[in-house]
Amino acid sequence: MSNGNAERETLLSESSKAVAVEILVHGAQSRARLAQRMGLSPATLTRSVRPLVDAGVLIEADAVRNPGRGRAFLPLDVVPERFRFIGVKLTDKAIYAVVTDVRSRVLDQVTVELRSLQVGDVVDAVTAVVGDIRSRSEQPVTAVGVTVGGRVEDGELVANSPFLHWRDVPLRSLLSTAIGLPVHLDNDVVGLTKSQQWFGHGKGFSSFALLTVGAGVGYGLVINDVMVPTFVTPVSHYPVDPSGPLCPLGHRGCMTAFLSSQSIASAVSAAHGRIIGYDDVLEMAKGGDPTAVRVVREAARALGRATSAITALTGVSRIILSGEGVHLVDVAWPSVEEGRAEYDIDRALHGELILRPMDFIEWARGAAVIAIQQEFPGTQMAIQ
Incomplete structure (x- = not known):
């Protein structure tokens, strides 16, 4: 028997999904602003919004009054709960x-x-x-x-x-x-x-790159709001110095050879004849240990070269540096800058480096x- 309070299912249109994502990522907005940002007619926006409001995905938030004597409007927002x-x-x-x-x-x-x-x-x-x-x-x-x-x-x-x-x-x-x-x-x-694209340091940027260093080297790329597939192995073994050290796969001077925490720790451990952890290497570099200073500076320079290559090959203006090993940038920032400028003729073309250490949470x-x-x-x- 039918019930007046029974639920019914409605299939969401692509425009409804797009409206929901727009509000989720960019926050509460008026219907007029939504229509303008998304290039939708008022009628299309109304049709797109209605099932989301009826289902409780979107709500009308507290009224916001326009400057002057303009009427107050009720911005639409998601329901986080x-x-x-x-x-x-x-x-x-x-x-x-x-x-x-x-x-x-x-x-x-x-x-x-x-x-x-x-x-x-x-x-x-x-x-x-x-x-x-x-x-x-x-x-x-x-x-x-x-x-x-x-x-x-x-x-x-x-x-x-x-x-x-x-x-x-x-x-x-x-x-x-x-x-x-x-x-x-x-x-x-x-x-x-x-995560950075929707809610982090890439939000509001149509194009950016993410470069992570730690146990391995990782690379993410967003161009014109679309995440471009990248392949981990070629990037992590991208050559940055033909005279550099060998990585475990036998590549000379690749990003892994310079930048993985294990490579950095192993190089300093071998010179000192004892096992030294990555964090201890950074502390030794801060304290002026010659071997640690050299290894960390070489790694930082390699990182700078890699960011320069990313900017040159993709045109992105923002590169987020992260990963559990990224604190080497704090220790040897001048070497990062040296690496960025090494093959650049015009420093104005440098991308913007955003240092954001992120833990495993x-x-x-x-x-x-x-x-x-x-x-x-x-x-x-x-x-x-």
């Missing part, structure tokens, strides 16, 4: 997980040591972490995003992860079955780049954004 997402960043040592709202604000977080890299053990561990953090969420979780270091194919397969020592692992389907929620899988630098937030971009606002809405 409507959605919850879980982001999981996998490393070879730990699981980092967060719960976020639809604007990727972190509401809860947890870090759990990973005791085994066997696929079944990792799936069980991630399932347990998601179950724990999900149980503490005040709202139902919409979806889970998972990111790993390495090559991910078709959002399904971890084709090659040197950190996890995995090849051809169908991680998404394994986790989706175990968790019982939609799961979205991608490379960790992709997640971090998308921030990478987990990037995983949540993978899920947000896939799920928000949905393909259809339940309307009362």
Whole structure:
């Protein structure tokens, strides 16, 4: 029997989805501003907005009065409380997980040591972490995003992860079955780049690049608001100095040879005849240790050369530097500048470097954004 309060489903148009994303990323806006920014007629905007408002995805926020005697208007905004997402960043040592709202604000977080890299053990561990953090969420979780270091194919397969020592692992389907929620899988630098594009230091820039250094070298690129597929291995082994050190794969003077935390630590350890960690190398460089100073400066110069190449090849004016090893920039900034200017004739063409160290919780937030971009606002809405 029919019920006047029964829900019905309406399929969202592409313009409705675009309006929802525009408000999600750029904040509350009036209907007039939305129509202007998106090039929509008032009638099309009304048709696009109505199902989102009826479903409670958008609300009319507090009235804002125009300057002078203009009428007040009710800007449209998203309802952050409507959605919850879980982001999981996998490393070879730990699981980092967060719960976020639809604007990727972190509401809860947890870090759990990973005791085994066997696929079944990792799936069980991630399932347990998601179950724990999900149980503490005040709202139902919409979806889970998972990111790993390495090559991910078709959002399904971890084709090659040197950190996890995995090849051809169908991680998404394994986790989706175990968790019982939609799961979205991608490379960790992709997640971090998308997070910066929608909610971070790339927001408001139609084109930018992200370069990360740490255990490995990562690269993300956005051109004209579209994320361009980049391939991890060629970038991480991009040659910056033909007379530089060898990387583990035998490439001389590539980015990995200069910039990975292991390469930097190994070079200083070998000179001193003892094992020295990466953070200790940076401290030694600050203190004036000759070997540490030389190695860190060479790494910083290589980083500068890499950013110069990115600007020259892509034309981006903003490059975000991040990763757990990016603090070498603080220690040797003049060497970064030397590397940037080494092959440049016109310094005015330099891109803008934005230094933003991000911990693994921030990478987990990037995983949540993978899920947000896939799920928000949905393909259809339940309307009362």
